[in-house]
Amino acid sequence: MSRIRTTVRELAELVGGEARGDGDREITGVSSIEEAATGDIVFAESARHMKAAAASDASAIIGPLGSDATGKPEILARDPRSAFAQVVELFAPVRKVEPGIHANSRVGENFRCGREVAVQYGCYVGSNVTLGDRVNIHPLVYIGDDVTIGSDVELHPQVAVYERTVIGDRVTIHGGSVIGSDGFGYVKVDGKHRKIAQIGNVVIGDDVEIGANVAIDRARTGSTQIGSGTKIDNLAHIAHNVKIGENSIVVAQVGIAGSVTIGSNAILAGQAGVKDHVRIGDNVVITACAGVIGDLPDGACVAGFPARDYREQMRAYAAQQRLPETIKLVRELADRVADLERRLSEGGPP
Numbered sequence: 001m002s003r004i005r006t007t008v009r010e011l012a013e014l015v016g017g018e019a020r021g022d023g024d025r026e027i028t029g030v031s032s033i034e035e036a037a038t039g040d041i042v043f044a045e046s047a048r049h050m051k052a053a054a055a056s057d058a059s060a061i062i063g064p065l066g067s068d069a070t071g072k073p074e075i076l077a078r079d080p081r082s083a084f085a086q087v088v089e090l091f092a093p094v095r096k097v098e099p100g101i102h103a104n105s106r107v108g109e110n111f112r113c114g115r116e117v118a119v120q121y122g123c124y125v126g127s128n129v130t131l132g133d134r135v136n137i138h139p140l141v142y143i144g145d146d147v148t149i150g151s152d153v154e155l156h157p158q159v160a161v162y163e164r165t166v167i168g169d170r171v172t173i174h175g176g177s178v179i180g181s182d183g184f185g186y187v188k189v190d191g192k193h194r195k196i197a198q199i200g201n202v203v204i205g206d207d208v209e210i211g212a213n214v215a216i217d218r219a220r221t222g223s224t225q226i227g228s229g230t231k232i233d234n235l236a237h238i239a240h241n242v243k244i245g246e247n248s249i250v251v252a253q254v255g256i257a258g259s260v261t262i263g264s265n266a267i268l269a270g271q272a273g274v275k276d277h278v279r280i281g282d283n284v285v286i287t288a289c290a291g292v293i294g295d296l297p298d299g300a301c302v303a304g305f306p307a308r309d310y311r312e313q314m315r316a317y318a319a320q321q322r323l324p325e326t327i328k329l330v331r332e333l334a335d336r337v338a339d340l341e342r343r344l345s346e347g348g349p350p
Contacts, residue, residue, distance in 0.1 A: 004028070004091055008060045008073040011041065015086045017077035018065065025059055025073040030084075030091050033058065041075075043084035062087065097136050114151060132169065144180070150206070162218060168206035168228065176213040179204070183217040183224075183240025183258060196220060198240060205229070205246070211236070217258075227264065245282065263298065285310075 009023030028039035033049065036042050036058035044053040044063045053061045054070035062075045062084045077083035101107055101119040108127035117131050121139040129143055132151030137143070141155050144163035152170045155161070159173050162180030173179065185196035200219025205228030210216070214232055217240040218224055224240055226232070229247035236254045244250070245264030253271045256262070260274050263282035274280070274292045281298035291305035304313040 006090075008041075008075060011060075011087055011090075012075045014090065015062075015075065015077055015083035017062070017075040017080075017083050019073070019075055020069065021060075021071075021073035023073065027060055030088050031058065041087060043080060045080055108145065126163065138175075156212075162202075164201040165218070166201065166203045168204055168208065170207045171204055171209070173210045174212040174214075174234070177210050178215050179210075180218040181215060183220050185220050185240065185258075200224065200240070202226070208232070211252070214238075217242075220258075233270075239276070251288075 006027050007023060008021070008025045008027060009019050011027060012019035012023070026039065027041045031037065031040040031042055033042045033044065033053050033056050036056045038057055038059055040058050041060040041062060042053050042056065042058040044050040044061050047067065050061065050063050050067050050070055054072055058072065060073040060075065061070060062077060062080050064080050065076045065078055067074070067076060075083065097118045099116045099118050102121045102123070104121050105119050105123040105125070107119065107125045108129065110128045111125060112129070113131040113135065114133035116134045118135070119125060119137045123137050123139065123141045123143070125143045126145035126147065128146045130148045132149060132153065134152050135149055136154045138155060138157045140158050142160040144161060144165070146164045147161055149167045150169035150171065153167060154172045156173065156175040158176050160178045161167070165180045180202045183198040185198055186193040187196055188194070198218055198220050200222045202216055202218050203223045204226045207229045208226055208231070210232045211234035213234055214236050216224060216226065216238045219241045222241060224238065225243045227244050227246040227248065230244055230250070232238070232250040233252040235252050236250050238244070238250070238256050239258040241259040242256050242262070244262045245266065247264055248262060248266040250268045251270045254268045255273045257274060257276035259277045260280070262280045263284065265282055266280060266284045268274070268286045269288040271289045272286045272292070278292055279295045280292070281296055281300065283299045284296050285301040286292060286307065287301070287303040287310060289305070290303050290307040292302065292307045296302060301310040302308060302313070303310045304316070
């Protein structure tokens with residue numbers, strides 16, 4: 001961890017929070033409440049967490065405005081989660097990378113790059129590739145021909161960026177991800193699957209982060225597009241000609257079929273799936289494991305398969321829990337009706 005030493009008051013000024021208690025208390029690290037030691041500052045987002053933090057060995061707490069005093073030095077912020085993220089970033093270890101192209105890497109013709117670029121061991125960089133300033137290419141990365149990458153980009157080990165991909169500024173792509181692989185396009189001819197050439201590309205905006213082992217297919221024609229500010233978790237698959245707007249979240253194991261359009265500020269929770277050619281609006285929430293088979297308007301929140309309004313689906317789930325007793329009741333009523341019909345048919349009293 002970093003050897004930074006600071007105080008509660010200095011951190012409060014950094015995050016725009018309110019210092020309470022001993023503002024001169026020295027802070028040397030960040031931690032969870034459960035693992036905190038002397039010198040650490042911790043994050044508590046509720047009264048219950050504030051109480052637990054007060055009982056820990058932490059030297060200070062970041063909490064919400066209006067919280068009761070705990071007896072420890074505190075930084076109270078309108079958005080304590082964001083404040084804690086700023087503090088964690090301050091203490092994050094800085095990785096030193098020596099600029100330059102490693103002797104065991106191969107760079108093609110017409111390679112152009114900005115300042116402080118590092119191409120580390122065992123990389124392949126094709127022809128007509130352009131890299132911006134402060135690009136860090138980790139070992140064993142493949143970059144195909146005619147790729148353009150902006151500034152402050154980091155490609156982690158074993159990332160593959162296929163030809164003609166365009167990547168914006170401040171993009172991070174984690175290990176094992178493949179950007180620009182062929183879209184899944186075939187036509188059946190004489191009983192066999194014939195491949196349709198995938199001649200488009202992938203365009204990734206600024207400030208995008210892509211997790212490990214993500215596959216983003218290039219378009220059949222045109223571009224598969226990932227909007228600026230969008231974050232994609234591990235093991236997601238985004239098919240050809242998908243368009244995702246700005247500042248959206250795609251959580252682990254999501255699958256998005258071809259030619260889907262997703263608006264800005266959307267959230268696709270873990271293992272959600274989206275059928276091809278669906279249009280999803282802005283500010284949509286698709287909950288975990290939901291299966292979307294039709295268009296969704298702005299602001300929709302859906303669950304289940306097929307996905308439908310979240311509240312309706314929760315009521316359906318609740319009804320399912322009562323299904324055994326409902327079946328038992330129906331059987332009892334059926335038996336009573338059958339007995340009543342028998343008596344009536346025999347001419348006896350009901």
